[in-house]
Amino acid sequence: xxxxxYLKKDFKDIKSPGDHxxxxxxxxxxxxxxxxxxxxxxxxxxxxxxxxDFNGYLLIEETGNVKCFTGKIEMGxxxxxxxxxxxxxxxxxxxxxxxMIMGDTDxxxxxxxxxxxxxxxxxGPPLRAAGAExxxxxxxxxxxxxxxxxxxxxxxNGVIYDTNNENNSISYAEIAKGKKIAKIFDExxxxxxxxxxxxxxxxxxxxxxxxxxTGLAKYAGDIQLPGMLHARILRPxxxxxxxxxxxxxPVKDIVGIEIVEEDDLIAxxxxxxxxxxxxxxxxxxDYETPESPVNEKTIFEHLLKVAPEGETVASDGNLETGIKExxxxxxxxxxxxxxxxxxxxxxxxxxxxxxxxxxxWASTQTPFRVKDxxxxxxxxxxxxxxxxxAFVGGGFGGKSVNHQAVEAxxxxxxxxxxxxxxxxxxxxxxxxxxxPAGVVKIKSGLTKSGKLKLWDYGVFCVGARGSQQFYDFPxxxxxxxxxxxxxxxxxxxxxxxxxxxxxxxxNSFARESQIDIxxxxxxxxxxxxxxxxxxxxxxxxxxxxxGEKFGQTDKLPEDHGFGLACGIDAGTYVALMAExxxxxxxxxxxxxxxxxxxxxxxxxxxxGAKLQIEGCITMGLGYTLSxxxxxxxxxxxxxxxxxxxxxxxSWLPKIExxxxxxKNDPPQGGGEPAIICxxxxxxxxxxxxxxARLLQLxxxxxxxxxxxxxxx
Amino acid sequence: MDTILQFELNGKPAExxxxxxxxxxxxxxxxxxxxxxxxxxxxxxxxSCTVLIDKVPVRSCMVPVSDIEGKQVLTIEGLAxxxxxxxxxxxxxxxxxxxxxxxxxxxxxxAYGLLDKNPEPSYDEIIEGxxxxxxxxxxxxxxxxxxxxxxxELKGGKKL
Numbered sequence: 001x002x003x004x005x006y007l008k009k010d011f012k013d014i015k016s017p018g019d020h021x022x023x024x025x026x027x028x029x030x031x032x033x034x035x036x037x038x039x040x041x042x043x044x045x046x047x048x049x050x051x052x053d054f055n056g057y058l059l060i061e062e063t064g065n066v067k068c069f070t071g072k073i074e075m076g077x078x079x080x081x082x083x084x085x086x087x088x089x090x091x092x093x094x095x096x097x098x099x100m101i102m103g104d105t106d107x108x109x110x111x112x113x114x115x116x117x118x119x120x121x122x123x124g125p126p127l128r129a130a131g132a133e134x135x136x137x138x139x140x141x142x143x144x145x146x147x148x149x150x151x152x153x154x155x156x157n158g159v160i161y162d163t164n165n166e167n168n169s170i171s172y173a174e175i176a177k178g179k180k181i182a183k184i185f186d187e188x189x190x191x192x193x194x195x196x197x198x199x200x201x202x203x204x205x206x207x208x209x210x211x212x213x214t215g216l217a218k219y220a221g222d223i224q225l226p227g228m229l230h231a232r233i234l235r236p237x238x239x240x241x242x243x244x245x246x247x248x249x250p251v252k253d254i255v256g257i258e259i260v261e262e263d264d265l266i267a268x269x270x271x272x273x274x275x276x277x278x279x280x281x282x283x284x285x286d287y288e289t290p291e292s293p294v295n296e297k298t299i300f301e302h303l304l305k306v307a308p309e310g311e312t313v314a315s316d317g318n319l320e321t322g323i324k325e326x327x328x329x330x331x332x333x334x335x336x337x338x339x340x341x342x343x344x345x346x347x348x349x350x351x352x353x354x355x356x357x358x359x360x361w362a363s364t365q366t367p368f369r370v371k372d373x374x375x376x377x378x379x380x381x382x383x384x385x386x387x388x389x390a391f392v393g394g395g396f397g398g399k400s401v402n403h404q405a406v407e408a409x410x411x412x413x414x415x416x417x418x419x420x421x422x423x424x425x426x427x428x429x430x431x432x433x434x435x436p437a438g439v440v441k442i443k444s445g446l447t448k449s450g451k452l453k454l455w456d457y458g459v460f461c462v463g464a465r466g467s468q469q470f471y472d473f474p475x476x477x478x479x480x481x482x483x484x485x486x487x488x489x490x491x492x493x494x495x496x497x498x499x500x501x502x503x504x505x506x507n508s509f510a511r512e513s514q515i516d517i518x519x520x521x522x523x524x525x526x527x528x529x530x531x532x533x534x535x536x537x538x539x540x541x542x543x544x545x546x547g548e549k550f551g552q553t554d555k556l557p558e559d560h561g562f563g564l565a566c567g568i569d570a571g572t573y574v575a576l577m578a579e580x581x582x583x584x585x586x587x588x589x590x591x592x593x594x595x596x597x598x599x600x601x602x603x604x605x606x607x608g609a610k611l612q613i614e615g616c617i618t619m620g621l622g623y624t625l626s627x628x629x630x631x632x633x634x635x636x637x638x639x640x641x642x643x644x645x646x647x648x649x650s651w652l653p654k655i656e657x658x659x660x661x662x663k664n665d666p667p668q669g670g671g672e673p674a675i676i677c678x679x680x681x682x683x684x685x686x687x688x689x690x691x692a693r694l695l696q697l698x699x700x701x702x703x704x705x706x707x708x709x710x711x712x
Numbered sequence: 713m714d715t716i717l718q719f720e721l722n723g724k725p726a727e728x729x730x731x732x733x734x735x736x737x738x739x740x741x742x743x744x745x746x747x748x749x750x751x752x753x754x755x756x757x758x759x760s761c762t763v764l765i766d767k768v769p770v771r772s773c774m775v776p777v778s779d780i781e782g783k784q785v786l787t788i789e790g791l792a793x794x795x796x797x798x799x800x801x802x803x804x805x806x807x808x809x810x811x812x813x814x815x816x817x818x819x820x821x822x823a824y825g826l827l828d829k830n831p832e833p834s835y836d837e838i839i840e841g842x843x844x845x846x847x848x849x850x851x852x853x854x855x856x857x858x859x860x861x862x863x864x865e866l867k868g869g870k871k872l
Contacts, residue, residue, distance in 0.1 A: 076812030076849045204806055212813030213801040213820060215748020215788035222747035230742070273738045344760055344814040344848050393750070393814030394848045425753040562738045611808055611854065618850030641846060649842045652852045686723050 001419060012051070032054045032176045033060045033137055036109070037130040037185035055109045056123060058087060058130055060138070064158050064173025066091060067097045068654075070126070071111025071368055073103040074208060075343075075392035075399065076615075077671045078180050078608035079119040081199075083302055088132025089199045090191060093697055095174065095207070103367040103389040113366035115400055115498060117570035119670025124667055128191045136189045141175045162607045194663040195369040196603060201526025202661065203607040220363040220390040221348040225418035226311040227257060228350070231411050232280035233494035235427060238289045240661045240699035241493045252280055260414050263504070267411055269419060277424075292633025294493055300335050306491045307439075307460040310479030314468045322475025323456030326445025328521050329454070334442070334510035336462070336467040336679075338492075338643060339622075340630035341499060345393020346428035349408035352418035353378075358385045362405035365395045370402045374409040381708040385409075396619075397498035401433050410681040424640045433497025434629055437485050437600050438462030440510035448503055450522035452533045459507055461491045466504030466569060466676060469511055471533045493634055500616075504569050505679060512565035512680030516687065526564045526684065538599050539566060541660060546597040549658050557582065565680035569671025572600040573660075576617075576677040578653070579657025579687040582692070584708060587701030589625060589686055593654040596674050601665035613657040613674040620678030621647040628698050719780045722746075722790025728777060736775040737761045740787060748817045750786035752846070758843035762785050769825035788817035791824070799870055800862045801839035802823055809858040811849035819845050823859045824872065831866045834860070 004391055036057040044076065054548045059067045068087055074080040084098040091098075102162070135155060142160040146168055154163050162168035194201075207485060211217040248259055251268055257279055258269040268279040273370050294302050323329065349362040353372075364370050369586055375385045406430040408421040423431070438461045445454030455476035459467050463484030469476065482491055485502040499505075519529035527547050534540050543566060557564065559581055566575035579593040594617050626645040630637040638644040659675075683694045692707035715730040721744065728739060740746045740763070749772055752760030756771035763772045764786040765779075791798045797805065800820050810816040819842070826833060826841035833841060838859050847855070856859065 035817070076757045076810075078811070205805060206810070208813065209805040209808070209810065210797065212787075212810050212816050213797060214745070214792050214802045215817050217813050218747070219750075219814065221751070223743075224742065224745055224747065271742070272734065273742060336729060342848055344758065344812065345845065346752075366794050391813060394812040396848070422751065425755075425758075607808060611811060611851070615811060615850035618852050619848065640755055641753050646843075646846050646848060647850070647852075648846070649839045649852050649856070652839070652856070655853055 004341060016063070021616060022592060029681055031062045031178065033134060033182050034058065035130040035134045035137070035183045035185050037126040055111050056127060056130070057109065058127070060091075060134060060172055060175045060176045062173065062179075064097065064171055064176065066093055067101055068098060069104070069108045070099045070123065071108045073114045073121060073389070073392055075114065075338060075365060075366060076313065077119070078206060079114070079451055080359065082120055082605040082608055083123065083127060084130050085204060087131045089197045090128045092133050093158045095204065097158060101389070103387065104383070105367050105371045110358070110368050112395060113369060113400055114395070115365055115397060116283060117572075117671045117673070120667050121540060121571060121623065121669055124604065124624060126185065129189070130185045132189045132191045133183065133185050137181065137183065137222060138172055138175055138562070142170050145170050145175065184308060200604045201602070201606065205604060205607065206603040212391075214679065217391045217424055219345055219348065219393050220350055220361045221345070221422045223350040223361045223390065225350065225352055225419075228418040228420055228607070229271040229415060230276045230662050231267045231269045231408070231419050231421045232276040233407060234266040234280060234283055234285060235430065236287055238287075238633060239635065240292065241287040241289040245278070245286040245287050250282040250284060251279040254661040258415050260411060262410070262414060265407065269415060270413065273422070273617045279540070287537055290495065290633070294621055294704075295632045296337055296630050299337070300439050303437065303461040303708040304439055304512070307481040310458055310481040313464055313478050313480050316473075317475030319454065319456055319475055319477060322445055322473075325447070325453040325475070327448045328518070329443065329445045330514065330517055330521065331443045332514060332517065334506075334513065336438055336506040336509060336517040337697065338496075338631070339396030339436045339499060339562075340383060340429055340432045340629060341396045341625050342398060342428070342432070342644065343394030344396060345424055346423040347402070347404040347431070348420070348422040349400065349402075349405040350418065350420045351405070351408035351412040353412050353416075356380070356384055358409050359440045360385065360387050360405050360409055360414065361390045362402055362408075363399055364391065364399070364402045365392065365399040365400065370405045371402070371697060373402060373406050375591040376622060377406045377410055378413050385593060393476060396500045397502060398432055401495070401497060403431060408597070416518055424647060425641070429639045429644065430636050431495070433495040435499030435502070435505070435623070436462055436492055438484060438506050440506065442510060442514045444514055446518050446522060450519070450524045450529055450532060451517070457511075459503075459510070461651060463503030463504045466507035466567060470536050470568060471515070471530070472535050481601070494636075501569050501676045502621070504567065504672075504676040505620075506697075508565065508567040508676040509679030512567065513683050515681070516563070516684040517693065520687070530566065538573045539568075541564065542573045542597050544597050545658060545660060546575040546577050548598060549656065550595050559689055561685045561687070563681045563683065563685030563688055565677035565684060567673070569673040569675045569676050572598055572668040572670065573675040574598050574673040576674065576681040578664060578681045578685045580682060580689055582686055582704065584690060587704035589682065589699060591621060591651070591653040591682060594681070595656045595658070597658045597660065598670075598672070599660035599662055600670050601662050601668040603659050604667050606659065607671045609659065610657045612670045614655050616672065616674035617655055617678065618652065618658060620675040621651050623698060624678045624682045625698050629658060637705040717778060717781050718763065719782060720784040722786060725827060730778060730864045735773060736777045736780060737772040740772060740834055746787045746789050749769070750814055750817060752815070752818075757844070757846075758815070759818040759822055760815050763823045764821055764825060766824065767828050769822045786821070788821060794805065797848045799865045799872075800827070800858070803858040803865070804855070805859040806861060807854045807858040809851055809854035811851050813867070815845060815847045819847065819855055823855075824860070827862060828872055833858075
């Protein structure tokens with residue numbers, strides 16, 4: 001049962017870097033001028049094992065082209081563009097001369113992975129600093145070549161000019177020619193001030209768009225190697241099934257079939273994916289599957305039963321005093337089901353072994369983790385595994401787990417041929433590390449005049465992110481019961497993991513619904529109520545702005561309502577306002593309009609950031625209204641898109657995105673924040689439209705009808 | 713003996729030796745190396761595998777390859793002419809109508825079919841025409857804008 005070892009890996013198991021020698025990385029790169037840099041950031045250093053060496057570098061090649069090597073990957077979030085922009089700005093080169101080399105474990109220095117809206121936040125600043133350092137080095141070299149003092153030189157579009165005589169100039173290419181300079185970034189050269197930036201902050205379209213619209217972009221499954229076999233693996237009907245007996249004889253006579261049996265890995269492989277698919281269905285396998293009473297309805301009771309003791313993550317004042325000072329006490333329990341990542345590209349990997357070296361293309365958010373996992377599985381030294389870059393067809397946290405890559409590598413080793421493992425949609429749903437289901441219990445209190453007094457908050461089996469409230473409660477406690485997404489899945493019947501803004505969707509749904517209920521009890525509008533109970537200046541600014549932008553809300557048509565919700569994620573402050581229409585006959589909810597205001601510090605690529613907000617809002621409609629894993633024990637019933645409903649074109653609301661001008665602040669996360677408020681903003685709008693208060697996600701038509709019936 | 717299937721693929725004559733039935737999606741990807749056509753669900757539900765057969769968008773994961781005998785098949789690779797993006801592709805680039813890009817070929821070819829049938833679609837007709845193509849990143853808004861722009865181009869006299 002060796003395989004299970006890999007299933008249990010979590011972030012803590014990532015090995016430290018060390019494949020690159022600190023000083024001689026330039027030998028991998030050929031000639032030119034290179035600057036290596038280290039990614040820091042207090043959050044990163046505190047939470048995870050920090051890299052002990054550099055983890056990014058840039059190279060000015062002898063042609064004058066610039067390459068940036070990073071272990072980060074592009075999965076649709078747009079860092080391939082925004083990181084290139086930042087670098088181009090500091091170096092004073094045009095964007096099209098910058099090439100991003102991403103996620104190649106032989107060429108790029110170690111990186112923990114692409115998640116947590118961290119690429120721009122933590123990778124961006126040192127990347128810019130390295131760019132500034134490279135530019136300073138170029139100026140220094142040019143000063144000698146041109147015989148002009150450094151202060152008299154300026155850079156523009158890859159050329160260094162003498163400011164007294166612009167005919168006296170030298171290009172980066174000319175300077176880099178014949179050089180072999182490797183520097184480690186030492187933070188001495190200042191980066192440009194925000195107003196000197198010409199590329200960052202302007203609206204630039206994605207640099208990968210052409211390849212993606214023409215079909216040229218290569219994803220892991222698009223790697224087609226000569227003699228490659230497509231593998232289909234025998235899967236159990238349930239996560240807790242035990243294989244009793246297997247009969248492979250029905251497939252033995254298929255021409256060209258290869259059969260692999262090793263420990264728990266039983267697979268059939270063929271040059272044709274069609275034949276492999278048919279063959280796996282012909283295998284006769286008997287399983288023993290225990291009965292389990294836990295399903296999507298009883299799970300909440302189960303989780304409350306098995307949840308560990310709470311850990312207090314924030315507290316102040318005294319809860320008893322808070323109760324005494326409150327005129328109104330409200331106690332509610334919020335429920336949230338399991339949600340799948342469901343990226344359009346299922347987990348896929350192509351692997352080949354050449355001269356005892358495994359080469360793997362994988363749809364992954366964590367290429368260096370894949371490298372370690374594959375090396376472990378094959379019993380190869382780490383340097384004999386190379387993960388090569390591929391575009392990733394959506395991740396949302398789900399592609400931090402890479403069983404498919406280990407499967408492909410094992411099968412490549414066992415068959416001696418290149419192998420592709422492309423999970424079917426059913427496999428993708430079955431083996432996904434879901435956003436955990438969970439419960440939030442809140443007891444809160446306020447005075448008659450609407451002043452908040454008491455906040456007693458417990459979140460069960462979800463996780464801590466977003467659990468800490470930011471309102472002005474004199475008496476409050478926040479308890480987190482169990483690590484939720486980030487821990488072992490012992491509380492949950494199957495694997496759970498990071499899902500776009502992990503834990504924050506559930507926590508923000510509960511908090512912002514409860515705040516709304518209190519505002520209603522106090523008879524005060526939701527915006528005014530929040531503003532009168534906040535001290536955080538950033539949040540106040542974000543809320544005031546959304547109030548102005550959303551416009552008039554009191555003349556809504558019949559059955560329409562509006563809602564408000566706000567939150568903090570990945571350093572970004574976000575508020576959403578939404579207008580919905582509730583069909584009281586069918587229970588269907590239509591989200592007509594969503595306005596999002598974000599303070600995300602310096603917005604590096606406003607177009608990309610807007611796209612991320614629109615993505616968050618559209619994707620967020622799913623967990624808000626329809627997405628819910630149906631299961632019984634370890635059996636998953638929602639196995640494809642016909643039973644698990646993703647947001648569709650007809651669900652599309654009008655969307656408006658607004659950024660708070662904060663050019664002097666460091667950039668914050670942009671890929672996740674706007675999604676955290678979707679549950680609450682729609683729940684609050686449904687209440688405003690119909691009087692029905694929904695306390696469980698998703699808010700399906702049945703649940704809306706149920707809540708409406710409670711009113712009569 | 714194998715049957716030789718003859719059809720047109722991206723404007724050129726093509727052949728495929730048929731020793732048994734295969735799925736068009738997998739033949740395009742593994743035999744012809746046209747990997748722009750993506751697998752998404754295998755049940756014809758998500759639209760990632762959309763190709764045009766005689767200009768009509770179809771789900772290639774549901775098409776037996778023998779069905780294409782004598783027909784014209786167009787995949788995303790065949791849409792750009794000599795490296796120059798087709799006007800729908802241009803519009804997708806212009807509006808950033810993609811993120812991870814995995815559903816994009818299917819989106820573009822479905823949009824092609826929509827505009828071929830109805831060169832001046834209303835907003836609602838675009839929504840209806842694209843309804844059965846799924847995108848997880850949430851690029852829907854931009855896809856609609858891209859199709860509106862492509863329709864404008866057609867109105868201005870350009871041809872699909």
